[in-house]
Amino acid sequence: MAASKFKLAKPASFSLAALIAASVALAGCSSDSNGSSANGGSAASGSSASASGSSAAPSGKQATLKVELFDRGNSPQPYTITDSYLTKYIQDHFGTPNNIKMEFVPVPRSEELNKLNVLMASGGDVPDIVFTYDSGTFYRYAQQGGLTDVTDLVNQYGSNLKAFLGDDTLAYGQLDGKQYAIPGKRSITGKYASFIRKDWLDKLGMKEPTTTDELYDALKAFKEKDPGGTGGKVIPFGMTIAPAEVDPLIWSFIQPTTDEQKYTLTQKLGSNDYPTLLPGFKDAMQFFNKLYNEGLISKDFGLDEDKKQLGQDVQNGLVGFFTEDYPNPYYADGSYANLLKNVSTAKIDAIDPFTNSEGTHAKPAYDSNGMYIMIPKTSKHAAEAVKYLDWMSQTDNMVALQNGVEGENYTMQDGIPVVKEDAPTDVTNRVYNFGDIAILANGKFAGDDEKNKQAFVAGFPSQFQADVRKALDISDTDTFKPISFGHPIDAESKYGTALQDKYDQIIVKSAMAKPADFEKAYEAALKDYMQSGGQAILDERTKAYQAMQSK
Amino acid sequence: MRGIVYLRRYWQLYALLVLPxxxxxxxxxxxxxxxxxxxxDFNFFQGITGSKWIGMDAFREVFHMQDFYxxxxxxxxxxLLDLIVSFPAPLLLAVMLFEARPMWFKRLSQTILYIPHFISWVIIGGIVYQLFGTQSGMINNLLDRLGLDAVPFLTDKTWWLVIYLLTGVWQSAGWGTILYLAAMTGINRELFEAAEVDGAGRFKRIWHITLPGVKTTIVTLLIINLGNMMTIGFDRPFVIGNKAVLDYSDVLSTFVYRTGLESGQYTLAxxxxxxxxxxxxxxxxSANFASKKLTDEGIL
Known part of the structure; x- marks a missing residue:
């Protein structure tokens, strides 16, 4: 018995060793073949893209510049994400003249951060130009030594780039005096506007509310008199748990604050400033509680994180008032256009009702920077990358990338590119992803601030253009910018994402508590917030403020 | 020498093993x-080997985090609740299916019961929202028409738990019957016939033949389930959960997702x-040990 077992065991163990050896070889093989297929794939696509250019290219070794590109899965026929009118345009107008082969590396938009982390960790395979909106990620890469310091390169090759961005915007990409990222630039920094059903107000003989109190009266009237004839389904104030709906209301309750309070009590979670600890926040929650318990805001607002339900309710003519990112209702297939299909007499008007204790319409705005555009340390083409960005920053090139072909896609009117609405689909498709290609720009650039705004408005359906302009100007009234220390707060990068959930939880719990239980619900939720990192952020910011003052 | 003969004879079988x-x-x-x-202290620009050793520091930090507990x-x-509610469900279903006589009915109901298993949690989340929402959910619209108050199914903790558990049963009970049914068809039919001759009714037969016949399967599945006590699927709590019930719906997998992938704290995750x-x-x-002591059945 034992002998036979032995006989069996020996060959078995011998072959096991062989197996392990084989599987190791296999592992080597598979990673090898992966690598070669990736290389082969890119070489193939590259050669087809540069086939037209290679004959005209000047002699000398051609460099390949790899650039990250958001893929939203919406490339129209006959284009693909890596081979479209715009990628060819860049190859022909920047790549080929400079003997550079452009290669775009698609990254799914929704998994951008995870994918970027994987790319950065992979070392050699990472594109030469990567980007993110997330300041925490940028600071982490910079601190961990993963990024190229481009200070000298920008001075050497980036004169147009510097002029385009300006020192203010460039400063957002600096850490310890070194330029680790080239920030994109935002053409328009306004965020939010409020919108009301003007036709409902007219029916009730009310004027547009200009203060929070007047708004409250209008909401009450919407609820009681149901001017839209919704059969009791009316939602006077369309609410969600997304920033665009909660921010305008909450910030209007924040009291005037000293500089010290602004720096120490604000909490930056993700890329937004949160007023959790600022004086007046509790009053905002109290007001939320009142609105909810009187049935004035959407009952399920705590479940609506992506604003989908709100969009549906607006389109179905149930919502009387809501706040949003200022251009959102006005897109060609947006909620206003759809509302008009359902209720042809509907009229949405942009207003600015929330008023703070000083009588202004204070609301947050964006920083003047957009994405953090970064060149990984492992990149061998940092100079080419800076040249590319410098090329992109020149007004002519920017206009061409954002608008397409003059006379076909747009016409120049007083120096502003005006999109031709009657252009056929195959023509408009040329620039289907201009926002993702022109990484230096958030919003359209036409030269100066006013022109930028006009160019932006000119991109909307003509029936809404006046409304868009009104909403844009509202979003730009009485704004304040995010607070920045110019260096990361460690506790914020550590607890930021968790605290965003806790913050939403304070709102939901405070709002949904019975009025008598408000105090308890608010205090409990705030305590949880503070213990989950809020206190750590407060401590670190207080220290950082003291350090800043003593300098 | 014998080893070589052995290998020569059976090498194909071993070759089959190579891939798995x-x-x-x-x-x-x-x-x-x-x-x-x-x-x-993981820094992915330096890679795993290049990063600094920090001993148990990260463990200390995690054990100090309130969210972790x-x-x-x-x-x-x-x-645990899922085990109590969802574990017996497929067994009950399987017994009922096994007892059902008409073949077409068995086949049809089995297929219908399997379908929910193939629906992704994201879609189930959408269905749950449409059914149980407070403002526009079907159930609450119905209650409203009957003149009753709306029930906050998704935002009240207790109600949410009920919904969470029931969707789990709905999604997995049908699929769970497969193993039980397979075990039941393996039971010797003569046992049933003999019991019938001896005058045992349907419930006696179920209790004394069917259930003991699948005892091993039950124990094995219980052990596997207990082993998974600490792991929890990501999509179900993430999709069914919401901000109002975060106190209950936030679990280790969503915690790892948040700290690891969203905040980039790989060490903590x-x-x-x-x-x-x-x-x-x-x-x-320990479940295996206990089961060996109690029933002589185990998986190890």
Missing amino acids: LAYFFIFRYSPMWGVQIAFK RTLRNTLMLN TVVGLFQAVVGLIFVL
């Missing part, structure tokens, strides 16, 4: 190399993952 073994080696064992991240509690609570694995292993081993 390679799979386990590449995808199950070699990633364990990364476990050391839990003991390092809350998500740990929720994971155990949701899994690995610590939690390792902790889960170790405690999970302890659960399996």
Whole structure:
């Protein structure tokens, strides 16, 4: 018995060793073949893209510049994400003249951060130009030594780039005096506007509310008199748990604050400033509680994180008032256009009702920077990358990338590119992803601030253009910018994402508590917030403020 | 010499084993190399080997986080409740299916019962929202028409738990019957016939033949379930949960997702993952030990 077992065991163990050896070889093989297929794939696509250019290219070794590109899965026929009118345009107008082969590396938009982390960790395979909106990620890469310091390169090759961005915007990409990222630039920094059903107000003989109190009266009237004839389904104030709906209301309750309070009590979670600890926040929650318990805001607002339900309710003519990112209702297939299909007499008007204790319409705005555009340390083409960005920053090139072909896609009117609405689909498709290609720009650039705004408005359906302009100007009234220390707060990068959930939880719990239980619900939720990192952020910011003052 | 003869005769069988073994080696064992991240201040520009050792610092930090205990509690609570509610469901279903006589009825109901298993949680989440929402959910619209008050199914903790558990049963009970049914068809038919001759009714037969016949299967599944006590699927709590019930719906997997992938705290996320694995292993081993003592059945 034992002998036979032995006989069996020996060959078995011998072959096991062989197996392990084989599987190791296999592992080597598979990673090898992966690598070669990736290389082969890119070489193939590259050669087809540069086939037209290679004959005209000047002699000398051609460099390949790899650039990250958001893929939203919406490339129209006959284009693909890596081979479209715009990628060819860049190859022909920047790549080929400079003997550079452009290669775009698609990254799914929704998994951008995870994918970027994987790319950065992979070392050699990472594109030469990567980007993110997330300041925490940028600071982490910079601190961990993963990024190229481009200070000298920008001075050497980036004169147009510097002029385009300006020192203010460039400063957002600096850490310890070194330029680790080239920030994109935002053409328009306004965020939010409020919108009301003007036709409902007219029916009730009310004027547009200009203060929070007047708004409250209008909401009450919407609820009681149901001017839209919704059969009791009316939602006077369309609410969600997304920033665009909660921010305008909450910030209007924040009291005037000293500089010290602004720096120490604000909490930056993700890329937004949160007023959790600022004086007046509790009053905002109290007001939320009142609105909810009187049935004035959407009952399920705590479940609506992506604003989908709100969009549906607006389109179905149930919502009387809501706040949003200022251009959102006005897109060609947006909620206003759809509302008009359902209720042809509907009229949405942009207003600015929330008023703070000083009588202004204070609301947050964006920083003047957009994405953090970064060149990984492992990149061998940092100079080419800076040249590319410098090329992109020149007004002519920017206009061409954002608008397409003059006379076909747009016409120049007083120096502003005006999109031709009657252009056929195959023509408009040329620039289907201009926002993702022109990484230096958030919003359209036409030269100066006013022109930028006009160019932006000119991109909307003509029936809404006046409304868009009104909403844009509202979003730009009485704004304040995010607070920045110019260096990361460690506790914020550590607890930021968790605290965003806790913050939403304070709102939901405070709002949904019975009025008598408000105090308890608010205090409990705030305590949880503070213990989950809020206190750590407060401590670190207080220290950082003291350090800043003593300098 | 004999070894060579043996190999020559059976090498094809071993060759068949190469792929599965390679799979386990590449995808199950070699990633364990990364476990050391839990003991390092991981910086992915320096890679795993280049990062600094920090000993147990990360463990200390995780064990000081309030969220860790809350998500740990929720994971155990949701899994335990799930075990109580969802574990017997497929067994009951399987017994009923097994007793059903008409073949076409058996086939048809089996297929219908399997379908929910193939629906992704994201879609189930959408269905749940449409059914149970307070403002526009079907059930609440119905209650409204009957003149009753709306029930906050998704935002009240207790109601949410009920919804969470029932969707679990709905989704997995049908699929869970497969193993039981297979075991039941393996029971010798003569036992049933003999029992019938001796005058045993339907419930007697179920109690004395069917259930003992699938005892091994029940124990095996129970052990596997206990071993999974510490791990919890990501999509179900993430999709069904919402801000109002975060106190209950936030579990270890969503915690790891948030700290690891969203905040880039790989070290902390690995610590939690390792902790889960170790405690999970302890659960399996003790469940196996207990079951061997009690029933002589085990999986190891």
